[in-house]
Amino acid sequence: MRLGSTLTAALAVAATLPLTGTAASATTGATSRLATCQEKALSVHAAPGGQRNVARIDVVNNGGRTCVVDRIPTITFRGLDGSAEAVPPAGSGPYELAPGERAYAAVRTADPAATEGHVVGSLSVAADPSHLGVAFRAAAVGMPEGVHVWIPVTTLWQESRAAADSALADALG
Numbered sequence: 001m002r003l004g005s006t007l008t009a010a011l012a013v014a015a016t017l018p019l020t021g022t023a024a025s026a027t028t029g030a031t032s033r034l035a036t037c038q039e040k041a042l043s044v045h046a047a048p049g050g051q052r053n054v055a056r057i058d059v060v061n062n063g064g065r066t067c068v069v070d071r072i073p074t075i076t077f078r079g080l081d082g083s084a085e086a087v088p089p090a091g092s093g094p095y096e097l098a099p100g101e102r103a104y105a106a107v108r109t110a111d112p113a114a115t116e117g118h119v120v121g122s123l124s125v126a127a128d129p130s131h132l133g134v135a136f137r138a139a140a141v142g143m144p145e146g147v148h149v150w151i152p153v154t155t156l157w158q159e160s161r162a163a164a165d166s167a168l169a170d171a172l173g
Contacts, residue, residue, distance in 0.1 A: 037067035037097060039131040046125055046134075048142025052112040054168070055141040056161060057154075058104045059127040061097035068094035069127035071156045073105045076133070077149045078120045084109075084152035087171035092129075095157045103127075103157035106168040109143075110150035117150030 041063030049055045057073060071093045075084035084107050097103060110117050123141065126133030138147045155167040 034066060034068045034094065034096060036128055036130060037061060037063065037069050039126075039128075041067070042069070042127050042131075044125050044127060044134045046123070046136040046141050049106055049108075049165075050142075051108075053109045053143070053148055055107050055109070055123070055136075055143075056104065056164065057107060057125050058102050058161070059097070059125075059157070060102045061099055064099055066096060066098045068096050069103070069157070070129055071095040073107070073154055073157060074124075074126040074129045074131070074133060075107050075152065075154050076124045076126075077109070077118075077147060077152070078122045078124070078135070080118060080120060080149060084154040086156060087153040087168070090156055103159070104161045104164040105155045105157050106164040107152065107154040108168060108172065109152045110148040114148070114150040117148055119146035119148050121146060123147050 041061060043060045043062055044057070046055050046057045059069065061067060072086045072090060095103060109123070122135045122137050124133040124135045138144065153171065155164050155171070158164040158167055
């Protein structure tokens, strides 16, 4: 019984510790108590990424309160199962967005040299896995021949477009 009490106490202490992660704004215990951003309070955008099979995405908190989204954007592809994997590999966690704040990420849908994969007409972006997301046609993200999908990857949310581009370049070496 003593071991059970010690374990329970240790778990209670661990639950009160602040979360840590690569998102600078997601490192306080207060962040874990913030509500998930309502999807209707967010604007999600996608645009060409300047390279073949790369798109830039961003999200803006248009609401009046600070809230959180998942630090990994959820990027899915029409008609395919699964979503883009985070690079570097990371688990879910909160990413805090103040009112009017914007976060950026970059997604590579396929290696430019890949001959395998699928071609789909659109990709969808959600700032949090609990959201439905917004669909963007292939041409809107600079892929007029369709979105070529083979082992897609996405960065975590970043504070700037340049940081997102750099994170993708660093991860893919």
